[in-house]
Amino acid sequence: MARITAGVAASHVPAIGAAVDHNQESTEYWKPLFDGFGWTREWISKEPPDVVILVYNDHATAFDLRMIPTFAIGCGDSFRPADEGFGARPVPVVQGHPELAWHLAESLILDEFDMTVLNEHDVDHGLTVPLSLMFGRPEAWPVKVVPVLVNVVQYPPPTGNRCWLLGEAIRRAVESFDENLDVQIWGTGGMSHQLQGPRAGLINTPFDQAFMDRLVTDPDALRRIPHLEYLREVGTEGIEMVMWLIMRGALGPDVTELHRHYHVPASNTAVGHMVLDASA
C-alpha cells in the first residue's frame, strides 16, 4: 500500500525561482534564505519519495476569472513550467503520476470532495519554486508530482477547516492505493505577505511563528482561524497558509518536527519552511 511518510511546508515566492535560475543562491541577499533549506536538501536526497502530492495555488496562470475551481487535481502525464510573463522558467518538465492522481480523484470525489479534474495544465511558480528549493537545479526532478490546486486568489477561498478535512481524505485515498509508494505531501505558499494596496509589505512574524508552533502542538486551533483573521494578521496573500493545513491534515494526529526555517524577507514575503515526519 502507498503511505504518506512526511510533510513539507514551504513558501513559493517567484523571486526565489529567479534567484535559482540566475545562480544567485550565495549572494548576500539570498544566502540566509537558501541556507535554511540545506538540511532539507540533504534529508530528501538521501531517500527521495516516489511521489509528492504538491498542494499549491495557481496564480491566474492555468486559470483566470473565467474558471475558478476551489479544489483541482492534476491527472496529466507531465506538466510544463508556465510562461508567467517573462518566458517559462528553465526548469525540467514535471512528471506526473496519472494512476495515483486518478485514484485520488476517484477516492476524494466519492468521499464527497468535489475535485475538478485537470487532464492538462501548465504549472506556475507556486509549484516549481518549492521544487527548486528542495532540489536545486537538477537535469530532471527526482520525484513524480501529483498537483493539488486550491483557489486562494479569488474570494471565497475554502476555509482552513475544509482544507484540513481534504488533507484527511487525501490520507485515506493514499492508503487505499494498492502499490508500494513512499508519498510526501507538501503544503506551499505563505507566510505573511500582502502584495497590494496601502498595507503592501505587511509582515507579521509573531503570528507566523505561532502558526508554525501550533502546526505541531495544537493544529486543531489553526482549523478555526477565519478568513478575516488571516486578512487582518497576515495580509491578503497570507491566506495561502490554508494550504499548509491540507498538508497537516494528511499527516495524522501525531507528527515529529524534523526541521524549521523562517526568514524575512524574500521579495515581499515572510518565508516559512517546515519538515514534519508522519511515521510516528
Ligand code: DHB
Ligand atoms: C510574491 C509572493 C507570492 O506568494 C506570490 O505568489 C507572488 C509574489 C512576492 O513576495 O513577491
Ligand code: FE
Ligand atoms: Fe503566491
